[in-house]
Amino acid sequence: MSKPLNKSQSSQNRFTASVDIQKQEPHVRVKNFKEVVLGYTEEQALAEASRCLHCLHAQCIKGCPVGINIPEFIKYITQKNYKAAIAKIKEKNSLPAICGRVCPQEEQCQKLCILNKKGDPVSIGRLERYVADVEREKDIKIPQTAAVSNAKKVAVIGAGPAGLTVAADLAKLGYSVELFEALHTEGGVLVYGIPEFRLPKSIVKAEVDYIEKLGVKLTPNALIGRLFTIDDLFKKGFKAIFIGTGAGLPKLMKIPGENLNGVYSANEFLIRVNLMKAYMFPKYKTPIGVGKKVVVIGGGNVALDAARSAIRLGTEKVYLMYRRGKDEMPAREEEILNAQEEGIEFKLLTAPTKIIGNEHGRVTAIEYITMALSEPDTSGRRKPIPIAGSETTLDVDTVISAIGRTPNPIIQNTTKGLETTAGGIIIVDKETGKTSIDAVYAGGDIATGEATVISAMESGKKAAQSIHEYLSQKP
């Protein structure tokens, strides 16, 4: 798939245009679950890395939730010293192959890049991904900072982005970490939520393997709250506990027909497709039925993941219904573009009002209403308002609702004294991740509400640091 460098590599405009990245062609990729974005070649990575101005007061670092020294790792790329580049990233981020793929860099590091003034920012995410991929493919071994084991046991609950980060950071500091995961495999949303075509599971596996190599004990199939309570963990000798159990049950649309067969929550749909590999049915035994026409409700990344998975399962038509306009969609722009290229039809400014089924209780159609946006309110957001009498019916076989999730309730319900918001989010100190119970910390979606992979990692980093400070003061 090697492609010649584009015009942007000529010296006069290296400041204005970034090096394009190869992707699978839309008509090809809608027929497979392989990764869409293919990554830079070495030649491309070197060209892109050479665009970095190595600012003295680099703004990009301020935009990175985990504070990676970006100009430094990019400098190592220009020197082809990939071992030093990956070591520099891993000082701050244990999951670079993942972040390079799914971080919203355009809202973070790249947004602050000085080159924005002239044209495209440096493609920091693509470079991070390149370095991480080189490390994995060439099996570069970076020397571990020799941590002296301090024999203090820490329990980390939930092996998603937050938990993996806490586990890695504390293992590097010498703690004896056990990582409890309720599902049969580690990765959390990285394995059950984000599809293979955006984040191959072999990459998540490699990152989890790295964390295991740091000395973290992995314990899957352990639903904390049920198998062991928080109290049980303290009795087992854990000195501190981090809760990173993530988003839980789907929010309901609260419209008639929600329990018809063929109505999925995005969570169920994606768990079936990703975690259970239903896209390889019947080799993998978990079924998924999409029929000929699918409608996805929602405008976030989860909605796009569901829509793009549905089209890959061979359905003829996928609609995306979102109650606001395209500019208001919370999804990443790059993924919106990918979805459009793949033929997803956006029905903007619409909201479902009723799901219609047949005598067998199976979905046949959806009724929706057209919305108009109000003038911006005090918060600047434009509110969608239904236009009376605009109800329309659309024939569909499957409805996937991707309108958000509520926090998983199990630990909150089984732990006395753990304070939560009315919505069930665990209340923490934002800087330390401390909960209302001594030695219990929380981070990621369970403590922030639904957010991104990198913000979960950020809260994990802060919690790991405060757990370290807390335990350092204990004998």
Add this chain to the structure above:
Amino acid sequence: MSGNKDFTHLDLYTIVQKEKMDSSSTKLVIYAPDVAAKVKAGQFLIIKTHETSERFPLTFSDWNTQDGTITVLFREVGFSTIELGQLKVGEKIQALVGPLGNPSEIHNYGTVVMACGGLGVAAAYPISRALKEAGNNVITLLGAKNKDSFVLEKEIQKVSTKVMYVTDDGSKGKKGFVSDLLRELIDNKEQIDIVFVIGTPAMMMVTSEVTRPFSIKTVASLTSIMVDGMGMCGACRVTIDGQIKFACVDGPEFDSHKADFKELMQRSKCYRDEEKQAIHEGESCQCQNL
């Protein structure tokens, strides 16, 4: 609950005992010490037999804290239960998670009727045992196809004050259904404080209707389709009193007079066609191995 076997050398989720109960029902005793130490009556577990298998729920039918084992009893009717039933003693289940769901509410109610259809008795047994230990008068109604299809008879007798039988063909007890036995008890002015109905959705729906006119508290364990079983996917949603609930975290037990059983039955048929395809695929794989 006593035992004296040492399984500590085994890997987690190894099958330590297997018993064919009848032509299509199997009992498995599985090594899972942490689970065995924690489970309470009325809870369930999720099993994933192999790497390529589905996750599916089963109710605990027993456990042994000393041996560190749990017991499940299931009918081999769908692809996943057939696949699980093929495991031999010494082989391992790939993944097993539990205990899941809320335990049954065990109190001294007075007189409890356990209305069990078919293999529902396997799920009922630990609940009956806990209710008996709590001081209840436990009347168990057992329904099955014929006299040879009853399982766990000895066990259930030990934890019941009275056991009554009914069969589809009249070969043991009266001819009829569990709901008929329950109606008979009520007609005979038996003082009933609570009824647990455990069986197929259809059986539970019909049986619950018997107690409704008399306002006898009736509890059903709702066995909906589940994937993770721990409050994520929402596949298990059921309608209780017009509200959507999740069987895995809000249940599995609900007031059966408020449950929408018709919807539950409809939802349980969601993957019937795919199931046939998976079974067919399994058969062709075996042919290739011959």
